[in-house]
Amino acid sequence: MEQQKLLYDPANLIWNPLHTINEQHQYCYCGKDRSLMELALQCKDCRNWFHASCLDISLGPVMTFITNYKFQCKNCNENGKEIFKRTTAGWKEIVGSSIANLILQNHMQEYVATSGDKRYFSANVQNIKPFTYYFNKKDHIIPFVDKNWSILCTERSRTPTWWATLGSCLYTNKDTFAARDEKNRSAASDFCLINPNLWDIRSESFTDPNDVTTTQKFTFTKSKTTGYRTAKRSQNPLLTPVKISTPDNNNNNNVGIGNNNNHHNNSAAAFVQSGEQRNLRNGFRYIPCQKDDLFPIIGYRNSEQFPYGVRLSKEDASLSVYISADQLTATTEKGFRMARANCSVREGKWFYEVYVVRGGEGQIRGKDGAHVRIGWARREGNRNAPVGFDGYSYGIRDLTGQKVHQSRPKSFGEPFKTGDTIGLFISLPPLEKVYPDYKVKSAKRHRTAITLKGSPAFEYKDYKPTKQMDDLLNPPIKKKFESSSSSSNLCQGVAFEDLYSFLPCPDEFTRKDELTDDDGTLGYYPAISMYGGGTCTVNFGPYFRYPPPADPEAEIKLPPTPSSTPPSPVVATSAAPTVTVAKETRTWRPMSARYKEFIAEDIVYDVIDEIESWARWLGYERVDTKKSLTAATTTDRKKKRKIVKESNLDED
Secondary structure, three states: OOOOOOOOOHHHOEEOOOOOOEOOOOOOOOOOOOEOOOOEEEOOOOOOEEEHHHOOOOOOOOOOOOOOEEEEOHHHEOOOOOEEEEOOOOHHHHHHHHHHHHHHHHHHHHOOOOOOOHHHEHHHOOOOOOOOOOEEHHHHHHHHHHHOHHHHOOOOOOOOOHHHHHHHHHHHOOOOEEEOOHHHOOOOOEEEEOOOOHHHOOOOOOOOOOOHHHOOOOOOOOEOOOHHHOOEEOOOHHHOOEOOOOOOOOOOOOOOOOOOOOOOOEOOOOOEEHHHHOOOOOOEEEEEEEEOOOOOOOOEEEOOOOOOOOOEEEEEEOOOEEEOOOOOEEEEOOOOEEEEEOOOEOOEEEEEEEEEEEOOOOEEOOEEOOEEEEEEEOOOOOOOOOOOOOOOEEEEEOOOOOEEEOOEEEOOOOOOOOOOEEEEEEEEOOHHHHOOOOOOOOOOOOEEEEEEOOEEEEEEEOOOOOHHHHOOOOOOEEOOOOOOEOOOOOEOOOOOOOEEOOOOOOOOOOOOOHHHOOOOOOOEEEEEEEEOOOEEEEEOOOOEOOOOOOOHHHHHHOOOOOOOOOOOOOOOOOOOOOEOOOOOOOOOEEHHHHHHHHHHHHHHHHHHHHHHHHHHHOOEEEEHHHOEEEEOOHHHHHHHHHHHHHHHHHHO
16 A cells, blocks of 8 residues: 655654654654644654554553553555554553653643643753652552553553552662652652653653563564655754753652752663773773774774764773763762763864753761762773863862862862753864974774674773873973853853873883874863762753853953853753854854764774785884885795784684
8 A cells, every 4th residue: 555645754854862852843644743742652663753643543542651552654564554552561661651641740730731732842842841750659659550550551450469569660660760768768759750751751661671571572564665764863962862860869848749950851761880891901991893894904893882973981981880871971879980972072162061960969967969070081081080080181070169180179160069051161272283393193003803792892902191190290281271151151261271282191101102102082071970879961962051152262351341240150940941053153063063073083093904904914014203104024024924814714
């Protein structure tokens, strides 16, 4: 049968990573926007969303949020018919869906919403307040499930102790449900969804992969391969789901009533431990790679991992840091631990934002609360310490607003805490401007392809801190400027000037070490560090809540006018609109723009590695001083060819 003609081209839609919202706000056969107030189903193939009112089939008893279903639209079914099937509901799905529906009910009551309220359409997702509500088992969840058993508990029998199973589900699933007081967490606690963003709720979003009741076999008619399934990924972070940590444990008796914390959108995926146990040996780091026949000599190349784009790097974070599935949010339960982005900057003007999910807490019951420090760090920066701990990083403290470098705090700006948004700007001149005699060299990467836990990975020698930096001596410097922007879009001022160059500074221990060369990863990285439950969400752009002016450096140099006010605290309000700065006029770039450049550089380095390996196989050696390859002796050349042949035989 022919496909149903759509009023728009699905291939031109730009989606967020979870495929729940697109920037054009066109969905379904009708091409209209979707609302949280109406049930919409996601097709398992094209992943588009379809209004329940636009479907030809009967869905049976349903409610606004259900997750235990399988749906296939007309255009993905070769028979041209819609298919809808409810799957067995796991307790995690039952409880999660119940809380989601309760959240919507409370939110609509609080804001006196009426049918068709435009605030609940995806086009207004940036303006709606967060959905953070708490519910307890006895007063809210059990009565709701009992009343809607046939809708929520598909193919599940009602046992005499089902309410106890529900309580156990709330207590044990810390990746999905957060207690108001985590230290005294129990089945009777007040709970909210760790991810309060209702737009992220989709088919099987609460599914436990280990729950056999939710992994039953279910087969659809074979899908047709059409252009209908093609879509682009959005780079708008306001449409991109990110992870939220456990809410702070302040006493709040408003059960079932939303608080005013300004949480960003968040994904339903749980935090996972960073590093993936790849930081196994001191002085080495491990990066995923893959075999590529286009590189017959080196055999392997770097493999970029999902999610694609500038993000926090699991491989470049302390093992005590926990990072969300979209790798934009991080937290830790221990002392200060650092996570860095996967892309560095070497020159130019760059900007990113940090949203403090939890931080800036003072003493709680005689113990230190959650804290964060944010800033920029080099590759050598200590990952098991806060930003600003050594000479390789520059940070800002939350509780005091002080700037910190080499563990020396100095007065700078206003304190910041949970719910605040901080912007960080950096300006780095080209190396050739700072060092007129500097000549760009090809990156020299010291890496070996190995098998790590069943997967191919490159083992790199990591950069080492030098004694000069430990002794706080003065290595070369390059000009740098950093500032933060507040809710009123006022710069907080220059935090640091004359940063140390990102080039390694060899000492008596590293002078002969080849790692004093640039391997392509040097530069300044966006960095965040957390303490005792502190949690941050990074926004690398291109859209920011409080972007800097078109030319921040010029703005800083302007003398204050008599009517001007001092910089306000770095605070973001939930009602504040997203501000945009014309791309044509701004002198800075969002960190998100660095990603494609960084990947392109990495590809070029892979090609260079292949060419140099091929040249060495022919008997040539690299000489950087002459920027050329010089021939080796005939004996050495024959010896190297013999080694390569034997190596190839071993692989066969």
